[in-house]
Amino acid sequence: MKPSHASAFPRKRRLSPPLMERIQDLVAAGTNIFHHEKKPCWPLNSFVNRTALHALEPDAGSPPSHAWRRKLDSHANFLKEFTLTFMETFRMIRLGLRVWQYARSERAKGRKAPIDPFRTGPKPVASNGVPLGGMGGGSINRGFRGEFHQFQLLPGVCKEEAVPGNQFSVFVSRTNGRRYSSVLATGMSEHKWKKDDSMGVGSWDWNLDGQHCSYHALFPRAWTIYDGEPDPELKISCRQISPFIPHNYKESSLPACVFSYTIVNTGKEDAAVSLLFTWTNSIGGNSEYSGGHYNCPFVEEDGVRGALLYHKTGNGSPLTFAIAAQEKPDVSVTVCPTFSFVGKKKCVSSKQMWSQMKEHGSFAPRNWDLKPSPPSSQGSSIGAAVAAKVIVPSHEKKHVVFALVWDSPEVKFVKGKSYHRYTQFYGVDGKAAKNLAHDAICGYQEWEQEIERWQSPTLNDENLPEWYKVTLFNELYYLVGGGTIWTDGLGPVKKNMKDEEDDQSSSTSYYSDDVPSDPEDCLEAKQVSHQAREIGSGLLNNEDVNKATVCASGIISSSPDSHPGQDSSSDMPPIVTVKSLSEIKKSNSTTSFQLLHGTSLLRDDEENVGQFLYLEGVEYLMWSTYDVHFYASFALLSLFPELELSIQRDFAAATLSHSNEKVQFLAEGETGIRKVLGAVPHDLGLHDPWNELNAYNLHDTSRWKDLNPKFVLQVYRDFVATGRKSFARAVWPAVYTAMAYMDQFDKDRDCMIENDGFPDQTYDTWSVTGVSAYCGGLWLAALQAAAALAVVVDDDNAAKHFRSKFSQAKKVYEKKLWNGLYFNYDEGTVGRSTSIQADQMAGQWYTRTCGLPAIFDDYKARRALQTVFQYNVLMMNDGKMGAVNGMNPDGSIDDSCMQSREIWTGTTYAVAAAMIHEGLVEEAFRTAEGVVRAGWSNDGFGYWFQTPEAWTASGEFRSLAYMRPLAIWAMHWALYPPKTVLEAPVVPSMEKDEELHHHVDFTRIAEVLRIIPKAQAESFSALLQSLYECVCRRRNIQ
Structure with missing residues (x-):
């Protein structure tokens, strides 16, 4: 079965039934439904004057009505990193020492530790913009002031520093003799090289003040408006377009970006305008100086021409950039295929290149016939330039189109390699750059049509506040700029395959x-x-x-x-x-064994759209961290459901795997095994994803209580959302095993799991004991989801078993935790046990997302969320920062640990989604607005396009550019559930009081899956192997 495109952009959207009822009540009472002012957060007229807007309209170069905006003369402030309190430092000093030792040992092996707080780098600044490229082929960020930085072209590698030579520039010559020239960026003009680099980029004209220039971002597009700079009578719009197209599994994988320029001449004289695109043969950092790089010109069909920059990477993987423009009857394109920034001059210098542009506005036509340049020497840096020249008559406009693409077919990890998804369409020989450039320039208008068709219903929805509509799309930056990798799905390729075959x-x-x-x-x-x-x-x-x-x-x-x-x-x-x-x-x-990869769970008639990886955070190097994907997954499921199913298949296969490799867990210094059969892995690894699981090693996540329930819940939600019964059947053995594995954590056999007194869940510094609001609620929801899924795959005995366990467990949960206002953090006896946890309704929230019966009655659910709103939201800077994770009943912040006192951005969005499901619409938007005010507003902390995992009351961040804030799409899911969810068969209530149903098969598997004492771990591997086979046989469900 191939991915369906027919329902990609539904014409009609329907609110969820609880929400419709609540809105009717609010409207009847004359209440402002979404509790927001009509005044936009980023009013267009405050950033672009009416003259410029009138000149650009109705051209596509005119900035949109709704967007995040910033003036180019805005200073990029340094961001404040979090610090530990004295008591936190004291409690975590041994952990910190072990983390430091482990990170040092990994560096000695030439590898990165997944979490390394001691890693040094440039101090982060508030300068980010919309990233370039489609999904999974690498990305480059272009800051709002024009700089190209954050190069993520190799797996797990992010080079933060801007490359000064990567620029757009303009040269204007008027018939009255006036001339203007400038680099079209302000972000680089303050750098020290400007003063001492007389032959390099310091010799260029950096005349852009930025006072009348503005940046407008609505992912995956961005507009930069140069209003009278550098020429007072010229309006220039640069529109940046990347192929992020929901439900499109081809173009969305392309490592390409188009820059469409609109030039308006408001003067009385004609203007000769030349736009210059320069690019350094570099993948960020100091790579430009490593030597062995070379450039050459190219000419393609349809007027597409430019330069190819062949880059020799340190690990040998090929990478080729292409910069190009489209020649038309009124646009001439010329090239300088090679010039030198620094080092031995085997070609013209960057100063000479710039001087030639100032004098002629173009390069010599004979440059198209030049052969590839000699490889650069070590210590030298070379670049290429493409110029497009156009005559703009008085009071007219012209268009010029550029493209930037990169071709790096291999996805090379520390162990083994795969190929990017786009190689399915362009081949793996590393010669696709010019074809990618051609297709991008010739196809970007179709990209834009699809993007506008997708976004218009939301942008035109007058019920939604502007800040929500804009941030909803802009938070999607992470699916491009989050280190994402999208492979062809054919599995990793090992070196020396014949030798591997002989050995095995x-x-x-x-x-x-x-x-x-x-x-x-x-x-x-x-x-x-x-x-x-x-x-x-x-x-x-x-x-x-x-x-x-x-x-x-x-x-x-x-x-x-x-x-x-x-x-x-x-x-x-x-x-x-x-x-x-x-x-x-x-x-x-x-023994170690696995079901290979999730693609093995595809039926013959199902299309393999590849495998998808994304980092937990740019600073937390773990692929597809599952406890966080639980929140972020709504974005993929809403926009690229086939990729979401692919991830779930990967985790299903991983759940049915086992690895006896010894690992030290740093929190306590104990040693265990990497992966236990039946335990859903924390992540898909780092150095050898899909094969070497669980790069996370702070805790033994086989003892975590949230991962398995989250897997079961996501699988059921994804089944309901897609209606794919084949998917449900394929992953059912893993779901069944995951539920059986959890049975060992019900120590008193009352059907409710208990936490073990350490941070055994996603809040991994926040200890929890016994029955807990968060994990217990997830367990209740998982029991419902497992029962419903069992019905789908015709496993009636399992369905009855899970329903009966739910009935018993719910009584225990409510009896131990409900206090009349909210559910206590846990059943412990220390003070923090009565903490008000913002995320306490996570289980109820997920049941609502997939149409399952509510776990709790309306009063308890609403009362708990109202308490969260009153305490965790409003008592945190009057609701202007988001929801703090923990709040004491006396109104003070729970400072029992680092994470209890933090505001988690993604969790706040998830709490808002839970509120929407319960009809607390006003509270939901007020809650989520706090994150946007603090992170995205012009007077906030400056976290745009790098939303962190957390910030404190003082705005100090932890883990920039993080996966979890994609949970804002859970709010949209709550507002406008998919048709498949609204029309899914009603799942009967599981409230009826029934005696516990004993299921012999389940009990047997659960017994064997109990965590084996360390002394017996190795001797039990054969037992686990046979159990694995037994579970796999459950796939033969008719």
Whole structure:
């Protein structure tokens, strides 16, 4: 089945039923529905004068009515990084020492630690703008003042510093003899090189003041308006367009960006205007000086021509930039394929290049015939330039189009490599740059039509406040600028594949979809396919296979002919027989195994749109961190549902994997194993994603209480949203196993899980004990979701079991935590146990998102969220900063740990979404507005296009550019649920009081999945192997 494009942009949108009822009540009472002023936050007339607007309209170069705006002469303030209090430092000093030691050891190996607070870099500033490029092929940020920085062209690498030579410039010559020239940027003019670089970029004209220039951002587009600078009688608009097109899985993957210029001459004389695009052969940092780079001109069809810049990267992966413009009858394009910034001069200097432009407004036509330049020497820096010249008659306008693309087919990790998604359409030979440039220039107008069609319904919705509409789209920057990688989905390719094949000729794989249901067929199931051997997945040797086979004959095996939903009534042997135990104890296996990747869960008739990775944060280097994706995933599900399903398949496969690799967990200094069968991983890894899971090593996340419930909830939500029953069936074994794994955390057998007195959830410095509001609520929601999903896959016994557990667990939860106003943080006895947690209704929120029955009655749900609003929101700077995570009942901030006193941006959006679902519309928008005021407003902290995970009451940030703020799309999901959710079959209430239903299969698997004592961890690997096979057989659901 191929991704559907028909419903990409629905014509009609419907509010959720609870919201419609609440709005009707508010309207009847004469209330302002969304509690916002009509005055826009970023009024267009305050940034661009009417003369300029009139001159540009109705051209597409005119800035939109709704956008985030900034003057180019605005100073980019330094951002304040968070600091620990004395007590926090004292409590975390041992952790800090272990983190420092681990980070140092990783650096010695030439690798990065996933979390390294000691990593040095440039001091962050409030200068970001809309990033360039589509999704998953690398990105470059262009700051609102014109600088190109934050180069993310290699996996997990972000080069923050701006590259001075990457600029647009303008040269104007009028018939009356007046001349003007300037770089079209203000962000670089203050740099020290301007004073001492007489032959490089310091020799250029930096005449732009920026006082009358403005920047307008509405992701994935941005407009920069140069109103009378440098020529008082010239209005210039630069429109930046990247191919971020919802439900489009081709163009959205392209590493390309177009800059469309509109030039308006308001003077009485004709003007010869030349626009210059210069680019350094650099991927950021000091890479331009590494040597071995070269450039050459190129000419394509349809007038597209420019320069190719071949860059030799440190790890050998090829990368080629192309800068280009389109020649038309009224636009002439010339090129300077190579000039030198610094070092040995084998070509013209940047000063000579600039002088030639000032004198002629173009380069020599013969430059198109130049051969590739000699490779640059180490210490030298070269660049290329493309100039487009046009005559603009008096009181007329002209258009010039440029493109920037980069072609880097390989996605090279520390171990192995894959290929970018766009190589499916452009090949992997590294020669696609000029084709990408051509297609971008010739196709960008279609991109814009699709973008406008997608955004218009929201932008034209008068019920929504401007700040919400603008921020809703601008927070999507993270899907491009969050280190995203979109591969072709064909799996990683190892070096020396023949050698890998020889080494693994006796290995086994679990790639096959046809896992036999009879234990006698185990050996056949373990035969490795040629494809799997090539890819080199983690496998078993023959000795391990034999031991696992002995094991498999004595454990957890239902009758092969029985339906997965049926309990076997026969007398089963104990979970592990005496014979199998003796075999296991003889084994000293270090077995690791996995289901390869999530793409193996696709049916033959389902299109493989690739695999998608994005970092938890630009500073937190872990791919697709799952406890955070729980919040962020609404953006992908709303706009690119096939990628969201791909991520869930990857985590389903990862849940059914096991790795005995030893890892030190830094919080306590203890040693454990990397990945436990049945535990949903924290992330998909860093150095070898999909294979080496759980790069996070502060805690042992196999003991976390939120990851497994979050997996179950997301799977069910995604099934309801897409209606893909094939997806539900494919991932059901992982869901079933994830639920069984959680059974071990119900220590008193009352059906409710308990936390273990350490930070065993996404708030990973905030300890929690016993039944807790956050994890307990997620568990209740997961029980409902698992029961509903079991019905979908016809596993009736499992459905009945989960429903009965829900009924019992809910009583425990409410009895232990409800205090009449809200649910206590946990059932502990210390003071923090009565803390008011902003995120306490996360479980209820998720049940609402996918049409499940509410966990709590309306009074409790609304009362708890109203308490959060009154305490966590309004008592935090009068609601102008977002919701603080923890607030004491006396109105003081919970400062029991670092995270309890923080405001989490993504959590605030999620709390607002929960409020919308419960009809608290006014409170929801007031809550979310605090994040926008603090992070995005012109008088806020300056976190635009780098929204951090958290800030404190004083505005100090932690972890810039973070995944979780994408949760603003959960608000939109609550306001306008998809048609599939609104029209999904009603799930019956699970409130009825019924005795606990015992499910023998579930109990057996849950028993074996209990965390094995350290002393037995290795000897139990064969047992886990056979359990894995048993679970995989549950895929054969008819």
